[in-house]
Amino acid sequence: MSIAEKLTAIAENEQKVYNAGYEKGKAEGGTGGTDYLSYSTLAAFPNMNIFGKSNVVLNIPYLSRTDSMFRPSTAIFGNEALNRTVEHITINSEAKVNNINMMFYTAEPWDPDNVLKHITLNFDTSQSEYASNFINGLYNLETVDGTPLDFSSTKSSNAGFSSVPKLAHIRVVPNTIKVAFIANSPALSNESIQSIIDGLADLTDGTAKTLTLHSTVGAKLTDEQKATITAKNWTLVY
Amino acid sequence: MTKEIIKQTILTADEGMYLTNGETYGKTVVLPESANADDWHEITEEEYSKKQAEESEV
Numbered sequence: 001m002s003i004a005e006k007l008t009a010i011a012e013n014e015q016k017v018y019n020a021g022y023e024k025g026k027a028e029g030g031t032g033g034t035d036y037l038s039y040s041t042l043a044a045f046p047n048m049n050i051f052g053k054s055n056v057v058l059n060i061p062y063l064s065r066t067d068s069m070f071r072p073s074t075a076i077f078g079n080e081a082l083n084r085t086v087e088h089i090t091i092n093s094e095a096k097v098n099n100i101n102m103m104f105y106t107a108e109p110w111d112p113d114n115v116l117k118h119i120t121l122n123f124d125t126s127q128s129e130y131a132s133n134f135i136n137g138l139y140n141l142e143t144v145d146g147t148p149l150d151f152s153s154t155k156s157s158n159a160g161f162s163s164v165p166k167l168a169h170i171r172v173v174p175n176t177i178k179v180a181f182i183a184n185s186p187a188l189s190n191e192s193i194q195s196i197i198d199g200l201a202d203l204t205d206g207t208a209k210t211l212t213l214h215s216t217v218g219a220k221l222t223d224e225q226k227a228t229i230t231a232k233n234w235t236l237v238y
Numbered sequence: 239m240t241k242e243i244i245k246q247t248i249l250t251a252d253e254g255m256y257l258t259n260g261e262t263y264g265k266t267v268v269l270p271e272s273a274n275a276d277d278w279h280e281i282t283e284e285e286y287s288k289k290q291a292e293e294s295e296v
Contacts, residue, residue, distance in 0.1 A: 180261070180262070204272075207272075208269075208270050208272050208273045210259075210261075210262050212262050212264065215264070215265055215266075218264075218266060226246070226268055227244045227246070229268070229270075230244055230245075230246045230268060230269070230270040230271075231242070231244050231270070232270075233270045233272055233273075234270060235267060235268065235269050235270060235273050236266075236267070236268040237257075237262050237263070237264035237266070237267050237268075238264050238265065238266050
């Protein structure tokens with residue numbers, strides 16, 4: 001089999017698994033908002049051998065909650081072998097996820113040997129009511145991309161992330177952040193910083209909320225960026 | 239031409255201190271016009287480290 005034929009077969013197999021999950025979810029009456037994948041996710045995808053792969057793609061059609069799903073201490077990454085091999089994980093779902101709280105949260109002591117650098121989230125977070133600490137403690141994480149993060153439904157007291165010392169790239173949907181937001185990485189790119197500032201909703205008709213940035217990031221904000229933040233009735237802390 | 243006047247209050251912690259409102263901590267706080275500077279007070283770095291350690295255990 002040629003390399004091209006192998007790649008085609010892999011893609012067709014992944015599509016079969018995706019379709020099987022989709023049809024199963026529909027048959028069980030799933031509406032895209034009810035199925036909670038717990039820590040048995042690996043068992044739910046027996047055809048998706050993710051061990052030994054540095055780049056993992058999960059297609060989960062009827063995903064509703066991801067809170068704590070990928071925490072290194074518990075779920076998929078409770079397996080140390082995966083912590084040492086998976087550098088990039090992609091999660092695809094057509095459902096509107098309603099909870100991403102502590103999705104990848106890692107408690108102290110953080111693991112410098114966890115090789116996860118890149119998370120791609122291809123699903124809608126606009127209905128997520130909880131979004132705190134969702135990537136905290138991922139020591140080597142550099143990029144979160146895919147569908148820009150939408151915090152418009154977040155009602156927890158705060159949202160965001162801290163203790164991700166290498167996080168440089170993240171994108172937020174403009175004007176969706178309405179709760180206290182923590183973006184505590186010293187490595188944020190200029191584009192990511194601006195995306196977070198643009199992500200702040202206008203709170204001039206309500207109570208000021210707090211945006212917390214790393215001291216390194218705060219120190220390099222321009223006067224214009226600081227003015228934009230306070231003009232929207234946000235308190236900036238760094 | 240547009241003209242916009244934005245009022246800010248900038249609080250800066252003294253050396254060896256942190257600013258806090260009881261929930262958030264930082265060396266510098268930039269407040270919008272609607273916010274109350276009296277909500278913020280200084281704590282020592284030692285107190286800050288202790289608070290961080292307590293919160294990480296949660």
